[in-house]
Amino acid sequence: MGDHASGKGLQRAALARWTGCNLETIRYYEKIGMLPDPPRTAAGYRVYQEDHVARLRFVLRARELGFSIEEIRGLLDLVDRGNQTCAEVKERTERHLTDVRSKIADLKRIERVLAATAAHCSGEEVPECPVLDALAS
Amino acid sequence: MGDHASGKGLQRAALARWTGCNLETIRYYEKIGMLPDPPRTAAGYRVYQEDHVARLRFVLRARELGFSIEEIRGLLDLVDRGNQTCAEVKERTERHLTDVRSKIADLKRIERVLAATAAHCSGEEVPECPVLDALAS
DNA sequence: CTTGAGTCTGTAGTTGCTACAGACCGTACA
DNA sequence: TGTACGGTCTGTAGCAACTACAGACTCAAG
Secondary structure (H helix, E strand, C coil): CCCCCCCCCECHHHHHHHHCCCHHHHHHHHHCCCCCCCCECCCCCECECHHHHHHHHHHHHHHHCCCCHHHHHHHHHHHHHCCCCHHHHHHHHHHHHHHHHHHHHHHHHHHHHHHHHHHHCCCCCCCCCHHHHHHHC | CCCCCCCCCECHHHHHHHHCCCHHHHHHHHHCCCCCCCCECCCCCECECHHHHHHHHHHHHHHHCCCCHHHHHHHHHHHHHCCCCHHHHHHHHHHHHHHHHHHHHHHHHHHHHHHHHHHHCCCCCCCCCHHHHHHHC
């Protein structure tokens, strides 16, 4: 199987292996326009080149960093327009950073509550349970 | 409109107001078995009592704390079985706590990357953007 | 020449809701 | 008594972001 980056290109499974992406997700990204439609063989098989690898990696990395599909679409648009105003990218990044920080704050609040209620637990077979009480009240 | 907790019970909108739950979500929770089917008026209107308020609050609180629907189903099952083994509840809570902490750790990692890349940004109109580079590489 | 693995398509399922459309019901006001 | 306006009912479709099939096709190896 032509799995090498050199040569004529990658099939879908090869692209998935190279990027760590799920096989079906590649098709999904193509469908929603996050990946350009690749050329096809005579039999209709997709053939990917280096630029597809790069773009998919970009998308996956941005998803890892918690950007939504729509946010990534915006970033890609900046990339594709070429005249990337760094200021705009910075602003989007910082807006996203604010989101991430507020999620962290939320989770920390949750963590405190869970830890506190679990700590009250005797861990014994008693009918009273402070965790359930905390939830119910 | 009978909106008081005393009296004959609450209609759906009233329950929503009392608990802060979205109107449609109540019906959804009923459909998936998180809320018991309430009695109906002759015309088919749902009528809720105090115990529905309590159960809905329990569910909403648990959701706030990040428990999944299935996890809450488990907790409710323990509640309903009555012989709540505190040990079991504690164990589930701590398992969930572990989840929450790992989410926090993930987000913090993301936060660091975002903050670092944003900090490299000149904020000027240059073609090079370290954020995009960071994503692409 | 057959077998097995890879690929193709469209579609349905997932989680946890949210938002309709279109049909009733029930009360206040004229 | 009529009617207008809100509330409620049902089923269904939509959202994000995938994931997982079924059934048909292709391709290379043995």
